[in-house]
Amino acid sequence: AGKIRFSRIALVARSQIANSYWETAKNREDINEAIDLYTRLLPSDEEAFVVGQELDKMEELNYSQLQLKLLRALFKSDEYARTEIRHKERKLEELKRSMVKQAQDSASTYLSRNLLEKEGKKIQGEIAAIEQDRTKNWTLLKKNAEQFIESYNETEPNLRYDGEIRYFQIVANEALGNALHVQRDMQVLLDNESIPPEFQQAWLATRVRVMIDVSNLLFSEAVKTEESVSALSSKKSTIVLQGELQPKEAKGKEQSGSRHARPQNLEMAINGYKQALLYDQTYRSQIMLRQQIAWCQERLGQIEKASETYKTIGHLCEMHAKDLNSTLKVVQFMAKLKFDNLTQEETHDKDSQEKSSDS
Numbered sequence: 001a002g003k004i005r006f007s008r009i010a011l012v013a014r015s016q017i018a019n020s021y022w023e024t025a026k027n028r029e030d031i032n033e034a035i036d037l038y039t040r041l042l043p044s045d046e047e048a049f050v051v052g053q054e055l056d057k058m059e060e061l062n063y064s065q066l067q068l069k070l071l072r073a074l075f076k077s078d079e080y081a082r083t084e085i086r087h088k089e090r091k092l093e094e095l096k097r098s099m100v101k102q103a104q105d106s107a108s109t110y111l112s113r114n115l116l117e118k119e120g121k122k123i124q125g126e127i128a129a130i131e132q133d134r135t136k137n138w139t140l141l142k143k144n145a146e147q148f149i150e151s152y153n154e155t156e157p158n159l160r161y162d163g164e165i166r167y168f169q170i171v172a173n174e175a176l177g178n179a180l181h182v183q184r185d186m187q188v189l190l191d192n193e194s195i196p197p198e199f200q201q202a203w204l205a206t207r208v209r210v211m212i213d214v215s216n217l218l219f220s221e222a223v224k225t226e227e228s229v230s231a232l233s234s235k236k237s238t239i240v241l242q243g244e245l246q247p248k249e250a251k252g253k254e255q256s257g258s259r260h261a262r263p264q265n266l267e268m269a270i271n272g273y274k275q276a277l278l279y280d281q282t283y284r285s286q287i288m289l290r291q292q293i294a295w296c297q298e299r300l301g302q303i304e305k306a307s308e309t310y311k312t313i314g315h316l317c318e319m320h321a322k323d324l325n326s327t328l329k330v331v332q333f334m335a336k337l338k339f340d341n342l343t344q345e346e347t348h349d350k351d352s353q354e355k356s357s358d359s
Contacts, residue, residue: 014041015066022073028080028130031073035137038070067148068161071168074141078175081134088123088130095120135176142172167210174217179264186214186272208279212289215272219296222265226299266296283323287316291331294338303342303349310339 018037025031042063099116145168166185173181273289273296280289290313297306317324317332324332 019069022069025073025076025080028077028084028133031077031080032133034073035070035077035140038066038073039140041066042070064148067144068165071141071144071148071165074137074144075168075171077137078134081130081137085127085130088127092120092123095123138172138175141168142176142178145169145172163207163210167213170210170214171217174214174221182214182218183268186211186268208276211272211276212280215269215276215292218265218269218272219292222262222269222296222299225262225265263300266300270296283316283320284325284328287313287328287331290316291335294335298338298342303346307339307342307346310335310342314339 014037018034018041021030021034021037025034095116099113145165148165149162149169166188170182170185173185270293273293277286277289280286290309294306294309294313297303297309313335314332317328317335
């Protein structure tokens with residue numbers, strides 16, 4: 001009995017230390033320490049469920065809460081990693097500017113440039129190490145989210161956390177480039193039959209939030225890829241680069257006029273936004289979600305659809321003009337501007353086609 005009590009005290013002490021690192025984390029080092037401590041507190045895959053049930057019986061320690069805190073720490077770690085990468089990238093830019101200023105061709109200039117180049121390589125190596133750490137933590141997040149869902153499949157789902165865990169799972173798969181898994185997990189969220197009838201209403205708000213967040217993530221990643229394509233276009237033709245970056249299953253399935261490097265992301269985002277429209281009937285959301293859809297349609301080269309979406313936004317804004325806040329007024333103005341520009345573009349394209357057919 002004394003040995004068991006001592007073990008419990010040790011576990012509680014270790015969990016409190018982990019909690020301290022998690023709650024007061026100020027940087028990537030702190031959050032990684034919390035992740036390491038939580039990971040060591042939790043049992044391995046083989047014994048996880050059995051030991052977890054035993055730990056849950058302890059009043060001092062809750063296994064499922066430890067799992068949840070580990071998942072939250074892993075998710076939070078990426079924010080610190082991205083912040084650190086941005087800081088180091090700014091340092092690289094400063095080094096490049098310093099090297100440009102070294103205009104004179106002298107021995108001192110050569111030594112100075114050599115030092116700057118070494119410092120630049122050092123920073124690039126540090127960035128690469130952080131990127132590796134990001135990938136490792138995304139992999140751990142995916143694994144632990146799946147384990148959390150699987151271990152509690154045999155019991156009644158915890159609706160308080162189920163949506164959050166599934167969100168972590170989707171985000172991790174997206175970050176790791178598992179497009180098919182993202183598509184499958186999104187479909188689970190959209191499928192009413194996947195949720196017992198008595199839980200559907202309670203799950204609704206969480207499902208809408210997750211759908212919107214994931215759709216925003218898919219859209220952001222598509223935009224980043226497009227920016228990368230533009231930045232590298234001077235080294236390689238955009239057409240070839242798009243073919244390399246685009247998922248294999250998406251090749252050959254693009255609509256006519258699609259110029260984007262990640263069409264699959266945008267199509268999935270549109271689907272998510274449209275589903276969210278069905279459930280979130282608030283006036284603001286009906287406008288803002290359509291704006292996201294229109295942006296996706298534009299990037300896919302779906303000019304007629306985008307034009308129609310912007311037109312709908314205009315009508316919605318006119319319906320309750322007195323209820324428009326400053327943000328929605330900007331959306332209304334931009335929607336009108338976009339609609340006018342796209343209409344002119346469509347007219348110009350039709351005129352060009354007619355001239356070509358006449359000649």
